[in-house]
Amino acid sequence: xxxxxxxxxxxxxxxxxxxxxxxxxxxxxxxxxxxxxxxxxxxxxxxxxxxxxxxxxxxxxxxxxxxxxxxxxxxxxxxxxxxxxxxxxxxxxxxxxxxxxxxxxxxxxxxx
Amino acid sequence: xxxxxxxxxxxxxxxxxxxxxxxxxxxxxxxxxxxxxxxxxxxxxxxxxxxxxxxxxxxxxxxxxxxxxxxxxxxxxxxxxxxxxxxxxxxxxxxxxxxxxxxxxxxxxxxxx
Numbered sequence: 001x002x003x004x005x006x007x008x009x010x011x012x013x014x015x016x017x018x019x020x021x022x023x024x025x026x027x028x029x030x031x032x033x034x035x036x037x038x039x040x041x042x043x044x045x046x047x048x049x050x051x052x053x054x055x056x057x058x059x060x061x062x063x064x065x066x067x068x069x070x071x072x073x074x075x076x077x078x079x080x081x082x083x084x085x086x087x088x089x090x091x092x093x094x095x096x097x098x099x100x101x102x103x104x105x106x107x108x109x110x111x112x
Numbered sequence: 113x114x115x116x117x118x119x120x121x122x123x124x125x126x127x128x129x130x131x132x133x134x135x136x137x138x139x140x141x142x143x144x145x146x147x148x149x150x151x152x153x154x155x156x157x158x159x160x161x162x163x164x165x166x167x168x169x170x171x172x173x174x175x176x177x178x179x180x181x182x183x184x185x186x187x188x189x190x191x192x193x194x195x196x197x198x199x200x201x202x203x204x205x206x207x208x209x210x211x212x213x214x215x216x217x218x219x220x221x222x223x224x225x
Contacts, residue, residue, distance in 0.1 A: 008152070032211055043202050043216025044155075089155075093212050100212055104154040 004028075004103040006090060012109045013080050021075040021106045023090035031095035033066055033073050038087045038105060047088075048075075052095075080110045115139050118203050118217035125193055126225050133188045133220045135203030144186040145214065147202040148172060155202065161186060193224045 005024045013019045023033070032051055036044035050057045050066045050073065057064045063076040077084050087105040094101060116137040125131060137144065142163045147155040147170075157170030161180040175197075176190050186205075190197060200221050204214040 004154075034211075034213065041219065041221070043204070043219050044214075046213050046215070049211055049213060098212060099157070100214065102155040104152065 004090065004092060004101060006088075006103040006106045008104065008106070010107040010109055012111060015080060015082060015110055015112050017080055019077040019080045019084070019108055019110070021088050021108065023073040023075070023103055025071050025092055028071075028092055028101065029095050030068075030092040031098070032093040033064075034091045034093065034100070035062075035064055035073075035075050036089045036091065038089055040087075044089055077108075082110045082112050084108065085110045116203065116205055116215055116217040118201075118220050120220060121218060122221045122223075124223045124225065127192075127194055129193050129224075131190050131193055131222070133190075133201055133203075133222070135186045135188070135217055136184050137186075137205045137215070137217075138184060139205060139207070139215065140183065141205035141207050141215070142183065143206045143208070143212070144180065145204045145206075146170075146176075146178060146186070146188050147204065148174070149200045149202055149219075151200075159188065193222075195224050198222060198224050 034049045035047045038044040048064045050064045061078045065074045087107045089105040090103045091100045119134045144161045146159040149155045156172035158172050158174040159178040161167045202219045203217040206212050206214045
């Protein structure tokens with residue numbers, strides 16, 4: 001079956017450390033992988049996009065890697081801050097029908 | 113902050129009522145979407161539109177209907193609300209670019225008693 005897996009358990013990180021979130025998928029051929037941030041009671045906000053032929057993408061304190069062999073993307077936040085606390089969603093854009101398929105997200109908690 | 117708006121933000125209604133959830137965007141995007149999301153769960157696509165007079169059903173079976181008469185407006189209607197419709201409803205839009213980066217509204221939290 002096709003699915004996207006993100007760690008359902010909350011990730012607790014000390015302020016200033018690097019937070020790493022994982023997105024694994026099976027049986028998809030994604031054209032792109034996107035990461036979004038969602039705060040409680042709000043809609044997701046787009047953060048970064050990485051193409052299937054890219055290995056790494058950076059934006060300020062954010063870094064995304066994409067390994068199509070492992071079928072995995074890693075999302076890193078360096079020098080984490082309490083304001084980074086939120087749920088982070090990954091989404092795959094399928095190259096078959098250009099529909100976005102969403103993971104359930106991982107809740108990140110940055111402790112002061 | 114994306115220029116996409118949803119009203120109402122919260123709605124509590126009784127079973128059997130007809131409701132319309134409003135969604136408008138000022139970005140001129142052709143593509144618009146409605147998602148349903150329960151707490152801690154992934155977004156499920158219930159309807160989408162690629163432009164005026166275009167509407168399609170998504171992967172999640174839904175008893176709702178949508179219309180797209182104007183580019184900026186994509187309302188969702190439930191003819192007869194039931195407790196099983198209790199959920200968060202999120203509207204999004206994207207431009208015609210191939211990456212389909214989506215911009216979301218703040219959502220409508222619907223509770224059907």
